[in-house]
Amino acid sequence: MSQQPGSAYFLVDARAREIRTTLAVIVDNEPGVLARVVGLFSGRGYNIESLTVAETDHIGHTSRITIVTSGTVEIIEQIKAQIGRLIPVHRVIDLSLDKPGIEREMALVKVAGSGDKRVEALRVSEAFRARVIDTTHSSFVFEITGAPEKIDAFVDLMKPLGLVEVSRTGVVAISRGAEAM
């Protein structure tokens, strides 16, 4: 059977064409709204790689949900349309495909150790511009901010130096330039 452009998707090789995208979703901050968004992802079999949510307008009671997801371009278009269909959703903005955005994530990283390893952990943290926000004679808690890949790299470096625990916020993102999204 020959492939027909402009007709139907070829369902094979879908995985090979998967991309990662970051969506910002502005919603009414009402009970259950997060469950609607998350339930839509699980119900329709979409991926969530990271999710953050907080009220960003305390007067208008709107929240901003940042979702990092992956899929083919077609699936991502469908995800945006499906989220847009939820009644309390004001807007869905694609900060990867439609508008170039910048992403940041924060992590708290606990490292325990003594001697050379402790010194090395502190040295590495300075290279990464992480801050020490808690310390004992045998441990540090570092606060690090950056793109997710930078945090991954930092955590990897801490593993042999006594990594105990990691807590990450998930990605927040905003569009570049002067304009609001």
Added chain:
Amino acid sequence: MTQEFTGAEIVIRALKEQGVEVIFGYPGGAVLPIYDALFQDDQIRHVLVRHEQGAVHAAEGYARSTGKPGVVLVTSGPGATNAVTGITDALMDSIPIIVLTGQVPTHLIGSDAFQECDTVGITRPCTKHNYLVKRAEDLARVMHEAFYVATTGRPGPVVIDIPKDVQFKKAAYTGKANVSHRTYRPQTKGDLKRIKEAVELMASARKPVFYTGGGVINAGPRASKLLRELVRLTGFPITSTLMGLGAYPASDRQWLGMLGMHGTYEANLAMHRCDVMINIGARFDDRVTGRLDAFSPSSKKIHVDIDPSSINKTVRADIAVIGDAAEVLADMIAVWKSGRKEAEPQALAQWWKQIDTWRARKSLSYKKSDTVIKPQFAIERLYTLTRGRKTFVSTEVGQHQMWAAQHFHFEEPNRWMTSGGLGTMGYGLPAAVGIQMAHPDALVIDIAGEASVQMTMQEMSTAVQYDLPIKIFILNNQYMGMVRQWQQLLHGGRYSHSYSEALPDFVRLAEAYGCVGLRASTPGELDAKIEEMISIKRPVLFDCVVDPNENCLPMIPSGKAHDEMILPDMVDAPTVSEEGKVLV
């Protein structure tokens, strides 16, 4: 000081302000205050069903036959969970309904109280939107919002969960005019630039076809009128989905019949071979497309839909127009007329000639019999003998549903009520109750199967209580016929649990309910019995004993394309690929 009302009174006031005349429901502990307010009201009629699923299907039947939203009132816990099937059905078929559910008092929520369930949690994925109202002050606003959400854009079910203490609490009433939704503004007017492109493409077509769906019905009678105008203006052939039947008159020459898995040969081949497809209010459902990668391979596709998520969901649209079917059709007609558009007449004539050769295959034909009633024959006779009357048809789900869609022909919208998306056995009987409530003088027939109808048979009792002369026309083949057919085609004729070994005597069952039972077992007696059924002004259970082994054809087997149909005159059993077997 503004006047205050109890939550229950606010519910009733809001219903009345929204123009609600009938509600379908079942009382229980957590909705008693609303039932009390209903008792003291003499405007709204309440239909007491026998199971909450029946209430929702009745409301769907009411909604689909009138174009107005249907309203359901049920209690907490099991009342709400029993309604879930109907709510999901309404979501899949885009039917506007409001379901009011009682809830345990706010201070007991989360304590596993008696008849408590997480109604908003359970119904979140099966509603267009839902609400838990924790303050009486919010109740009027939520009621009006719910009607707005349910009926605008792509319609759907909205659940409002109301704790019992909120029903007792007093608050001020807010009128409909003072409520506007914060975020929800569905786009109804299509982008004119896209519409012009679409018309341009239509005019350049050599082998065009209209493919229309339930969206045209949902857009109201005006949309059907405009569709007829555009189709006649262009001279193009038209086919409709199961949900779209009636928007275009079945008696018209340009009508190709229903398309899809059990659609006509001419409709499916026109879809397969067309060069321009104009989809209005249909969603490329899998029952319609068959094998996606072989679906209408050489066509450019125009897709008009009010729901942006329907665009490019499974089939890519070359030109997408988001908007209400009536609005977009009106603009298309205006653009077509103002540009004096015309498709190339010779090409179109050639296309019609091709279509006529497909028509000549007579894909809906079947072997007639003098001894047993063929189910198709039964529907044909039912259609012929009810022609010219104001007839509404509902169905259950299965072979009988497809035969009804093939052999009962509709000239008007809103006359055909069936469970398309969810495929809910048990839909038709309660839907008929709702339709008859809305149209007391009309002939309302549920074309049923003996298996489906037993899923909501208890609603005969409702029909008797409210003197609703619904006609339940059961094509009794003793099998879950569609299951049996698939077992024959896919599973080597191993009929695993698809035969009902103990069926009730439907005639005596009818008598037990206090309605009328009729039976026809031979083709010779069928007409007289159907005429008797029509003449009886009471609910009737009609046991039409049909050939148990008849298959529903034509058919596109799972995993096959539109041009790989099985036709009735093909002798060999069709083959289904291994890939096809895992499909539904």
